Amino acid sequence: MTASTLPEAALGVLPRADGSAKYSHAGYTVTASVNGPIEAQRRDEHPYEAHVDVIVRPAAGVGGTRERHLESILQSSLTQIILVKNFPRSLIQVVLQVEDTPENDYVNTKLVQASLNFAIMPALFQTSVLALLSAGVPMRATAAATAVAVVPEDGAKKIVVDPSPRQIEIAQSVHVLAFTSQEELLLAESEGDFTVKEWDDVYETAQKICCRPASTKEGMEMVLDEEDAGGPDMRHFLRSTLESKVTADLHWK
Amino acid sequence: MATTSSTGAPAAAPSLTFTRPVFAKLSPHPYLLLSLSPDESSSTRSRRTNGRAPHEARPIQINTGSLSQAHGSALVRTGDTTVICGVRGELLPVTSIPQFRPTPSYENADDEEKARKELKEYDLLVPNIELATGCAPQFLPGVPPTTLAQTLSTRVYSLLHSSGLVDGRDLRVKYRPVRPPQDTEAMEEDGQEEEEEEEEVKAFWVLYIDLLFVSFDGNPFDAAWAAVLAALRDTVLPAAKWDADREMVICTTKEKGKKLNIRGHPVPCSAAVFLEKADQQHQDKGRHWILLDPDRLEETLCGEVITVVVDCEGNETRVRSLEKQGGTVLGRELIRGFVGVAEGRWKEVVKAMG
Numbered sequence: 001m002t003a004s005t006l007p008e009a010a011l012g013v014l015p016r017a018d019g020s021a022k023y024s025h026a027g028y029t030v031t032a033s034v035n036g037p038i039e040a041q042r043r044d045e046h047p048y049e050a051h052v053d054v055i056v057r058p059a060a061g062v063g064g065t066r067e068r069h070l071e072s073i074l075q076s077s078l079t080q081i082i083l084v085k086n087f088p089r090s091l092i093q094v095v096l097q098v099e100d101t102p103e104n105d106y107v108n109t110k111l112v113q114a115s116l117n118f119a120i121m122p123a124l125f126q127t128s129v130l131a132l133l134s135a136g137v138p139m140r141a142t143a144a145a146t147a148v149a150v151v152p153e154d155g156a157k158k159i160v161v162d163p164s165p166r167q168i169e170i171a172q173s174v175h176v177l178a179f180t181s182q183e184e185l186l187l188a189e190s191e192g193d194f195t196v197k198e199w200d201d202v203y204e205t206a207q208k209i210c211c212r213p214a215s216t217k218e219g220m221e222m223v224l225d226e227e228d229a230g231g232p233d234m235r236h237f238l239r240s241t242l243e244s245k246v247t248a249d250l251h252w253k
Numbered sequence: 254m255a256t257t258s259s260t261g262a263p264a265a266a267p268s269l270t271f272t273r274p275v276f277a278k279l280s281p282h283p284y285l286l287l288s289l290s291p292d293e294s295s296s297t298r299s300r301r302t303n304g305r306a307p308h309e310a311r312p313i314q315i316n317t318g319s320l321s322q323a324h325g326s327a328l329v330r331t332g333d334t335t336v337i338c339g340v341r342g343e344l345l346p347v348t349s350i351p352q353f354r355p356t357p358s359y360e361n362a363d364d365e366e367k368a369r370k371e372l373k374e375y376d377l378l379v380p381n382i383e384l385a386t387g388c389a390p391q392f393l394p395g396v397p398p399t400t401l402a403q404t405l406s407t408r409v410y411s412l413l414h415s416s417g418l419v420d421g422r423d424l425r426v427k428y429r430p431v432r433p434p435q436d437t438e439a440m441e442e443d444g445q446e447e448e449e450e451e452e453e454v455k456a457f458w459v460l461y462i463d464l465l466f467v468s469f470d471g472n473p474f475d476a477a478w479a480a481v482l483a484a485l486r487d488t489v490l491p492a493a494k495w496d497a498d499r500e501m502v503i504c505t506t507k508e509k510g511k512k513l514n515i516r517g518h519p520v521p522c523s524a525a526v527f528l529e530k531a532d533q534q535h536q537d538k539g540r541h542w543i544l545l546d547p548d549r550l551e552e553t554l555c556g557e558v559i560t561v562v563v564d565c566e567g568n569e570t571r572v573r574s575l576e577k578q579g580g581t582v583l584g585r586e587l588i589r590g591f592v593g594v595a596e597g598r599w600k601e602v603v604k605a606m607g
Contacts, residue, residue: 065410068403076579080556116411175575184581188588191415191574196592199572203585 011134019135026162027102028123032131036092050087083138144210144234145178177206310546317487325488329480333470338480342458368421380462382406389469426456428495455495471548522595525555
């Protein structure tokens, strides 16, 4: 049932940051702030490009090794879409604060979890892209990510978009894929037990969500009732969020 | 002839007035590029600066049982990347697990699944990776663990659980209570007719899996995981028994220890993508090379990396993990092809493991 809820987002929620965004979907709520380009620390300074610094703060406690891993994944992906060469020797800082996560009633919540946190990755990804857009950081493309799980069900395998923690627990494999707006595969993380064939199916499902082609050319009356593919249309979502923000900002004219 | 006819790439070697190491240090990207795309007129094939072909991995050497104090150990060497792994079991009595719940056998028929949950819930596998000072110049002494070390240990930790390598049932120390004769009467009064006492878990083995990089020359994950796999296969836990009178676990050297039951043979295979244009912001990316088993110099020059963990033990190749990040070159087709490359690597590593 988690997939049925549509994503929500707000831009410019933090007054002091260069750009910020709040995003919630599938039980996750994340707030991001972006500052940049600012002066880089001496050790991070790169002579030809901007250093992208990503900080993930969990909802409870301080970040551990798992957050470091998430940060490194986000950092390498965001560096690809930001035009880092335009800002040599500077720093673009993205701080992500997780506010809310869906809870799994079946397991004890511990601070150190054994598995990678796949389900939170799309939320972190979308929030950081929205915050970067809000900060006006020049980018090569936008990007969107989605989480997909392959869950065994009555002997057959079912592909679940935006799986709940319970579904992840029983899933055979969990995948996170991110695509740029040019429909290139930016990030692919998978865990579990799967074949190349299954991965192909997952790839197609994820691609449909992240870069569904606009049905009518720039048509404002999007065909919203045609929700057959399952899961939200991320590309359209990013676009419409920004459009509404721009309209609100230019309202005084 | 060769020098005059070339228009695009200049013939580097004769015109250079400094040596190869200096060139590599000064401008590493052109250095690797020139090596990978030799003059078309010359007969040399595309080579990496370390002399390997783009799809050639370094041979792997695996030595097991070299640490005498650990219950299992392995030394893995691929080129100049050397990692040593020691596995040591420590006993954890259930009384010191705060959230311990003895799960009765009737609750869940699938014992294997239950054991898997125990592994996760009670943290019975504790991997730790240390990138020691001196294994490569970028690691400085006296600093907290680097992002690389933390990321690596998270990856090893999550793969250990997701691949289900260790059977949780091997880590239980069980005890079947012997019922004194007078107790049976009391039980009969209760109306329960239990012929056989249930085995209860009294303690768990916790496996501390410590990895130390002796020298670091790129591709740390492949070497680290191979070391973990080889060390776990080598691990023999001493025979342990619960002593009801003393209420503690006693290990004996008289009985032979128990080898761990390791399921499957997941082997990782990593590669990095080297782009012709260091500036990847153009629409046209130019040529690219997929460099298998990258070394330290190549890793610093490549943004996009891929790691595929495969297990070809059954008749169908199973992918256990796939990680690709930091670029957009590797699409669906290339990743599918890369799984084939990983299958080849799997055979090599399994052969080395013996």
